[in-house]
Amino acid sequence: MPDPVAIGIDIGGTKLVAATIAADGRVLDRQRRETPAHDTGLLLDTLRTSIRQLAGERGDLPVGIGIAGLVSPDGVIRYGPNIGVRDVAIARELADTTAGPIAVVNDASAATLGEQRVGxxxxxxxxxxxxxxxxxxxxxxxxxxxxxxxxxxxxxxxxxxxxxxxxxxxxxxxxxxxxxxxxxxxxxxxxxxxxxxxxxxxxxxxxxxxxxxxxxxxxxxxxxxxxxxxxxxxxxxxxxxxxxxxxxxxxxxxxxxxxxxxxxxxxxxxxxxxxxxxxxxxxxxxxxxxxxxLGDDAGMVGAALLAADRAQRGAGENEGSLA
Ligand SMILES: [Zn+2]
Known part of the structure; x- marks a missing residue:
């Protein structure tokens, strides 16, 4: 099995899917949970658990998160109507889970990057x-x-x-x-x-x-x-x-x-x-x-590859995919 380059997470209205992703977009280790909607604290706890379990010994894996809604370039979910969240600084809240970069991006944008890279x-x-x-x-x-x-x-x-x-x-x-x-x-x-x-x-x-x-x-x-x-x-x-x-x-x-x-x-x-x-x-x-x-995996894979790009380039958070 190839090494993971990042963790990808897709936060949907009902389910939250997280996985380690290889450089070629392959999904390695996958977890599926219910999305705790309308409960920001529980959502963040669920994300922390997923990241820590998937990262294992790797404390520096980049993390890419795709979510339906409006996401600002500094990793703040401004408005996620399906999940019932507003103005949650996800990247900052999860910073203690990894030494790598955390990229948060609209799910459809993440899916587009996934399809462009490996789909x-x-x-x-x-x-x-x-x-x-x-x-x-x-x-x-x-x-x-x-x-x-x-x-x-x-x-x-x-x-x-x-x-x-x-x-x-x-x-x-x-x-x-x-x-x-x-x-x-x-x-x-x-x-x-x-x-x-x-x-x-x-x-x-x-x-x-x-x-x-x-x-x-x-x-x-x-x-x-x-x-x-x-x-x-x-x-x-x-x-x-x-x-x-x-x-x-x-x-x-x-x-x-x-x-x-x-x-x-x-x-x-x-x-x-x-x-x-x-x-x-x-x-x-x-x-x-x-x-x-790529079907349902597109957003998760694309978010992971975006985070991996940022790790590789040491890029600023507002820079997109730097191929
Ligand atoms: Zn409209």
Whole structure:
């Protein structure tokens, strides 16, 4: 078994997964616990236990933590709605667990770095990822560096506005891509359409369909479900066009829990919408829209590799991935 270069931790809304990670992204020793949500003290204790158990004799392993929410570059979780935390200086609180650096980063950004280093976008320097789940997230790697932004809030791709005055988004704005393509939104849109749908649809019989219900119905041949997913793909392509026009990536990855089940409808529609809106289409090929490869491990692996980079370079905390 290769030596670990870092510990990676993914703090999800319900489960907390931690592992030692090899330089090639391999997951070596994995632990899974329940996330103690809405209890900062217990969350920090759980993280300390995980780090100490995984580090063993190694008191200097770098630690990378991915978490859903807004994370500032100095390792403070400003707002993590799924976990119920606000303004927790995680890196500082955990400093006594390791002599190595502690990198704390938004989970979708961490996943993007993981995919760029050792996953579906390996070998590419400029990568955009959009993650589809209950919400919509994403990340950006520019010239091999994870884009964090001035406050650490960069690459909130879910809140790119695709329709001014459009559907209400949980963030409070209207018309964000999350309001059209998240699992929650897809379920709602299907529920709104089902009563007036002219043909048969299994969605009419469901009280409050989820995104998962819609993708299952689509896989079962339901035309309304397939239409709703195709439309979500078109909206994603509209958002992707803005990202491509801004960043000119080599590849656009679609990741997250809902990506695989919906890709048959989402990816072709997104590719077409992107092609139609991309500037300079005469002189460049549209970047391929591809599925992410690392699954649920992407954020944990990416966070670990980010921390390992920082250890290697002795880099400041606000510097991203220094390839
Ligand atoms: Zn929004």
């Amino acid at each position: 579906a976008a390996r070998g590419h320097c400029d990568v955009v990822m959009i993650t589809l789940g209950t919400g919509v997230g994403g990340g950006v790697v520019v010239d091999g560096h994870l884009l964090l932004g001035a406050n650490g809030f960069a690459a909130e791709t879910g809140h790119i506005i695709v329709k001014e005055g459009g559907r209400r988004c949980p963030c409070g704005n209207r018309g964000c891509i999350e309001a059209y393509a998240s699992g929650t939104s897809i379920g709602r849109i299907a529920a709104e359409r089902a009563p007036d749908h002219p043909g048969e649809t299994v969605l009419r019989g469901l009280d409050a369909p989820t995104g998962k219900d819609v993708s299952q119905a689509a896989l079962g041949g339901d035309p309304l479900a397939q239409t709703v997913l195709t439309e979500a793909g078109t909206w994603l392509g509209v958002a992707a066009a803005s990202l491509v026009n801004l960043l000119d990536p080599e590849v656009v990855l679609i990741g997250g829990g809902a990506a695989l089940a919906t890709s048959r409808w989402v990816v072709p529609a997104a590719s077409e919408a992107l092609q139609q809106r991309m500037i300079g289409a005469e002189w460049r090929k549209a970047p391929a829209i591809e599925l992410a490869a």
